[in-house]
Amino acid sequence: MNKSKWLKILIPIVIVCVIGGVWLLKNAQVSDTEQVSSNNPDFALHVTDELDLDQLKSYGLPIVIDFGADSCIPCKQMAPVLAELNEEYQGKVIIKFVDVWKYQELAQGYPISLIPTQIFIGADGKPFNPENPADFQMNQFAATENGELAFTTHEGGLTKENFLKIFKAMGVQ
Template structure:
């Protein structure tokens, strides 16, 4: 094979191999990204199951999923809230589709806390899998607050003020109907 033939062969090879190589790289990246859901960014998750609430908190829509719900009202700059943040993130990721775990920064999004009994942060609101306020077996054991309407004595909220551990939250979720 002469020099001219080698050069022609090399050019043809480059014209074929380079596009194939680029296609393989693109396909490889797509496969890796889509085969591991853990790589998905929060913005890609269905907003109903995303951890951070920034727009609206549609409790009726969340109840329609038939899973237990924890809404943590706190702030990114509150020390006890910062301690709970990794726990909430873990639970949100681990329990996708089985429970809804939300975080609302009440200093950034004050209007999202309106209508909820939030007196200090962090405060968690608990709703069972049937869409009803959680009825703890022993509310005093974890210092739960039960709120009822004066006129009807209907139970409308169950809250906890302060931090909770992952174990405590998992126990509560199981009692609320976590499957």
């Protein structure tokens, strides 16, 4: 066989392999995203029985935990915002809501003096440490034994715009 016949056979085979490889790569990425978001209970908004912070930190994503109550007026106002953000930012930010009146034990160990209170944790698993916490009306709490930052919180309601500014400061695209 001459060279031109080989090229006529080889070129379509290479093209089919490239197209097949791109298709496989694209579908593999979609299934990873689905595993991280829609099918995974760790990414559900409402916490009903357990808040495994170590498990949530293992995803390497920023975390927002809103401690509130279904019957609290500011919490009710924030509920649609949290639901919308949880849907829009699946796989980018973990957003959780804990009803402290139903699940008081889940709020133990957190600095909560009023509701709603949000806890912000960076993608590195450490408390979010903004350059200027006052810009976001955030409180920071240090651990008494070592003085390291233990919690970054916000007390009161937040709008979607507020959350988006915080997400941007947390490095979320």
